[in-house]
Amino acid sequence: MSSNDLGDYRDVWVYCEHVDGELIRPTREIIAAARSVADLLSMRVVAIVLGYNLGDLVKEPVYYGADKVIYCDDHRLKDYLTLPYTSIVSDMVIKERPWALLFVANEMGRDLASRVAYRTLTGLAADLIDLKVEDFVAYTPQGKVTYPNLLAQIRPDFGTRIAKIFTPRHRPQISSVRPGNFKELPRDERRNGEVVRWEPRFSDDDFKVEVLESRYERRKETGLEDAKVIVSLGLGILRDSKGTVRNPREAYEMAQELVKLIRERFGVKAEVGASRALIYAELKELEGLVTKEMQVGQTGKTVAPDVYIALGISGALQHKVGMNRSKKIVAVNSDPNAPIFEIAHYCVVGDLYEVLPKFIEALRGE
């Protein structure tokens, strides 16, 4: 919605996604993100929860940092459906006039955020990695215009750049935030907040799509997102630097051995990750071992561990955006010009088949 009275818009809203009566972790993270922004502007964090038979779930956002919950509990919301969900969230936005509205940048969040943003005539900034409050200065033919205290919606740009997206003239400022970039607040049942029920108004058009089947398929958990150390494998494991074909299983087992040692020695969570090229190669030797859930990158997981070890990964942009916020990046690659070296803190130009055993040896020692 575009308006001259942008000052009327208040509060930072969060759309809450939940599974099996629990808020998903990325939702808890964006409540924390909303909290950090709202506190700067003395605004409230308002969580919206949609579903059927919600029960005590409606209080959970408060325990994770929200000041208020608006929920809608209706049998027609049992399964997620884009159209009725869009209608309700848009109605809420139009009536309550939030300043910002955050979604999780996962499939459901993107699906819903897109339609809500178009319907409420406002901007959408997708896939953010950070949020700030900043003034935005626009140079227009009429001169310089300053928009104070906007949401700086920060997302990865090309290469090593980031871009800040602003929605100066429209409200709410709608964004989707990638999982893994904010730390959830500890759950605290002593926190108080207002919980308000919303009565939905549907139209027949909202049910132009009907559900024939809808169920959650549990994926094998990899826990890549909260690992402290990630050892990632790329297509480079196919050959050693002399060009001899190697059984990729060898590198896989060494990587597993390395993470096991790290877990034992330092007591931190360590996991094996992979590039998309390795996963899509569907190697027989790695069947069931290197799976889609392990993918790091634009179409996989966004991770920011303390240590990220890239073994035989070239460092394509789509891979880098998923791991470039890692605290320490170690790259092992036989090609001195591999782009992964541009962002690595530690560069080893060499054969992973020689380097990996040395890592293992060093950690096994003493």
Next chain:
Amino acid sequence: MLIITLFKGVPARTTRVVTIGGVLKREEMDIVMNPHDFKALEAADYIKRSVGGKLIALTMGPDVKLSPIVNSLFDAPIEGIDEGYVLSDRRMAGADTWATAYTVAKGIRKVVDVHVRPVETLISMVEGGAGTDELIGYCRELYNSNMLPNAIYSELPTIRNSTVTAFAKGELTREETLRRLRSSLEELRRFVVVAGIKTTDGETGSTGPQVAEALSEMNGGTIPSLTYVRDFDIHPEDGTIIVERKLGDLFQRLRSRLPCVLTISPEYRSRVPSVRSRKAALLRNYRCKVRRATIWNAGDIDADPSKIGLAGSPTIVGPGVDVGAPQVRKLVGVTKVCLRRVERFSLDGKTYGPFERGTKVDDLPHEVIEYLEERGDVGTFTLEMLIEEVFGVKRVVVERSG
């Protein structure tokens, strides 16, 4: 059936992008089709082969860059598109997702209108009691310009009972003819738009749903969007589609009414259309391909200038910030580092240090490095040092700060 597949031109090499004030300058880059949109094309092609219709590609951006891509799609490895449209206008440049959705939806509306209107005219001619010769004359002209499906009029020897031909031969009553024409018209209005899931230059899955929303607004009735589609079965005769999709861990099988917008998941694999459907498919086809991209500007699609391009975009990209390479980069076998703590020292009247063990000294003057090397204080960074620094217990267990 109108099958409209959307695609976007994206920079061929994402590392060398020209941005001026944060806006991509597409005219100055090599542009290729967004790889995700090939999946959309594959799905659209499957629709065409299984139920028939006209396969239309639509894109927005500088026509000099996009027309060649469109022209190459007529002979794509699949059956290829039948028609292509490029929405090209300087005023469309710099559009964000909102303005893109608006513009593309306007383009789709125009494509649909262009196809629907002649059939409407035909219906009113039949209603008004037009004679056989007049009807055949009108149809032949439309047929030759690719604007009528075989079901309504055809000169193919295999199709003997297209509606108007059958009427002209006296095999259909006027009422029966009108009923068939109206049902053809309804089918035309139940178009399907097929988009890719996202682009490699930044957009993430918003175009499909936003185009659906924009079309809904223009249409005065909701047009569903079905995202992350992995498989589907389309039934133009009763105006429905059944899709399977996956939103993260959530698997859904949904039945939607047409028209609708699909975004196709990279996991989509097209099936082989059944033989049974071939005949019906032929009836929905048009005469031939129009092998040249049609270029429309903002005026052609009746777009409101305040809703397109930079002017119509609620979001603005602020100045980009280069987060750059890591401040300290150490190369095993190359980088010179302190092997132990080095206290403050003077050389040729200048003082240096103190330096902690592990400090990178590559930026010091050459003589200073040599001097320190001679003293045994500096050496080449080794794998062992890397392991020690990276896995030094202190470093690994450091908690991430808020």
